[in-house]
Amino acid sequence: MNWAEVIKAMLPEHVLLIGILVLLCLEIAKGRPRDGFAVAFLTLVVAAAAALTLHSSHYVGMPFPGHFSVGPGASLAKFVIIALTVPVALISRDDFDDTRYYVLMLSSLYGACLLVSSDSLLTMFLGLEIMSLPVYALVLMAQLRPDSAEASLKYLVMGGAATATFLMGVAMLYGWSGSLSTDVFSIALGSSDPFATAGLVLVIAALFLKAAIVPFHGWAPDAYEGASVPVTAFMATVIKAGVLLAALRLFGARQALGPVADLLALLPLVSMVWGNVAAIRQTSFRRMIAYSSIAHAGYLFFALLGSGPGRGQAILFYVAVYGIMNVLALAMLPRGADDARSDRLESLQGLYHRRPFAAIMIAIAMLSLAGLPPLPGFIGKFLIFRNVLEAGFTLYAVLGLVASYLGIYFYLRVIQYMFMNATPADVPSGQPRRLAIAASLVCLGPAIALAFFPSWLLDRF
């Protein structure tokens, strides 16, 4: 084993690992809780810088051949995932004065990094589990409301089912090909052997479960609502990004055809429609965001219908923008003593008159999630549907766009509540999070950059 390569190729992972170890030591030494935040923040910034350096030096390395490899694309994906966690960490301080929280968050992030670099199905499984397991605990850590436990349990059971399905699929692919390499997946895409197709379908179903695609979405609304705001933000950004980038890794450059393509088109299409329609009825902001995330998972899987480099561009760009906007919206929510009440959509009424900055930020996030130009969400949507059309799925693209139209209403309703309705008399007294402004600026800068110069990210992939 080439140790120099191991150290260099896995630099972002190593930084995260060091951060985790330091945090654990702090926990043992009963350090001040504030130090936990500082260490986690520093770790994230250094890890993101490491990933970006690897990317811009076009570093290619295979520290564990056949299991783990690093290329510019993977480094860029790691950078995006780690950078998205920075604002999440910034808004965590109010909810979690707890070193353990940051340990869990960084561990999950470690899993996500492993995921995007995995060359074998085994590493991928490892990454998927390391990413998911801490989140079950994170959801439970909210302790703001009694239903957190129920939400966490649901998530755990569904996550367990996803794990089992994934392993089953991997086993079948292994049985079919005798190899555990991720390439097996894309080779199986071109095969008409029912055994291979069954393996593919199981793996895809597991990914659908993790990303909350209808009909595997039941856990998402409960988990998003039951978790505390930073954890919701973490789930909506890092977990979703990790799953999609893993899927991207699996599909390679090969286009899905036949029944697999239909599976990839139909369930995400149903997700878009159902997510957008069900979101209209929600009264809780985080639950609404959960349904919106179900719809967005649909768009993201749609991108896999395409082929070639456009697919990676689309997914990475979309994941980045989607994550930024989710964190932006969640960061700006006022934090009330009674979480269930302050999470109600009605509590946002008249927010512009109370806290104009927060209202404008949430409005920007909503418009971007709705995919309206000139916000960067539009460019993401454009990229995805351009790919689907390029691959020749005209009907699916049109239906997908119409489904995305259905979503505009509930995003606009949030803006209507904030700007056009008067503040209700019994609005819960909420305080903004202490570092919310910093978090919002961390989100807003890249968002503006991506809206005006999307090429900056696109041409890198």
Added chain:
Amino acid sequence: MSEATWLNWLLWLPALGMVAVGLVPRGRDELVRWVTFGCMVLQLVIATLLYQRFNGLDSGLQFATDVPWIASWGVGYRIGLDGINILLVALTAFLGPLVVMGSWSAVQKEVKLFHAMVLFIQFAMLGTFVAQDLFLFYVFWEAMLIPMFLIIGLWGGERRIYATLKFVLYTAFGSILMLAALIYFVLALQDLRGTMSFAFADLYGLPLPLSTQMWLLGAFALSFAIKVPMFPLHTWLPDAHVEAPTTGSVILAGVLLKMGTYGFMKLGFPLFPEAARVMMPAIMVLAVVSIVYGACLALVQTDIKKIIAYSSISHLGYVMLGLASLDLIGIQGAILQMVSHGLVAGGLFFMVGMIYERTHSRNVADYGGLAKMLPVFSVFFTLLTLASIGLPMTSGFAGEFMALLGAFNAGWTAHVAGNSLPLTLAVIAVSGVVLGALYMLWLAQRILFGEARAPHSPLTDLNARETGILVALVVAIFAIGLFPSGPLAKTELAAREFQQRMVGEQVQLGSMTR
């Protein structure tokens, strides 16, 4: 400084103004108004300069900028002026300062956000007109929804939320299908020519099969027809107009509706000429139905604002009819009618806003004998009414007459060739003129003459600011009405080019503008 820089300044001034307004500290409402006004005036000055230097004898793009934006998909920041958009850019810039003046006293809440949104929509509208790249065009086209959503929803009337959601959801539906169509179209260009480009110039004349063209034109036309709005997609308009604040109505009627007809002229028809020729009878029928139906509905309304809103549907029907005639005079008339309607309907909405500020009523039955109470108001109202009817010497006459003349020319040619439908439609369209005179004069008679009554009387007549707005509009209306050859000379070449793209053959020279 190169000439193209001026157009960039014109476009980006409102965006800069938005930032400037954002930086004004809270509570300094007067300063916000002045900053916005200054920005708009500066913009008008630049637009005037560009208008004067625009050479009508040059068929290419002028003051053009073309820099790559998202190079890997052939998207560029491409802007420029041509004969089709020059007048609309001028109109937009001209209405800008008037809109700010018009809202000076009417808007008292959230002044900062309001002016930021007015500047935002100005930016988006100018961008839509000057864009020479399909992607850029779409971005600006959709971006207009956001400020309009807030302008109607925050400063509108009682049912403002319903109206604004209806407006946005209607328009967004058209746009979403247009997005699918435009991506498909650009990919088709890539297949056929091997280049990835969103530039208008590259997209014209793409030989697509007729069935594909029909689908694509259908998607584009749906979006544009909603914006115009054409019957039967017009139902959002009365709600939006009635609930919108005066500023919103003026922007809607003055510029926003022209986006639809501009879209047809710049993109819809010339991109898919064969499909457009097939669909032309249907478009003419819808245009004539819009003319007559809009006029009939205007006749029975009891709300002044609604009367003008429905009259907009009717007047924009002429624009569509003129375009669909594919006759040079008709096309020129359509362009002129777009500008004219912007001035006249904009002015009428201003006047409704002025009287509403005084009485808080838009009900026709509440008024009578305003000529005695408000002489200045009445003079301007009469002038605008006459312009709306299309009295000779006003811009309304030049536009409507030419559009109808074009329709008759085309109709006669078709009639001789054995197809009497266009001629019949032209004849029916003329009845719209009669109906237009009927509802406008009846409105004027009911509110200006008779027994003097109005809510909250005694009323004060127009102040200097309000008079200034109307004087500017009336001068422009008469200037175009008396000397239409000036603007027409700028647009003639573009109209001819449009006609050639549509007809696909060289047409003989010679027109009434020389």
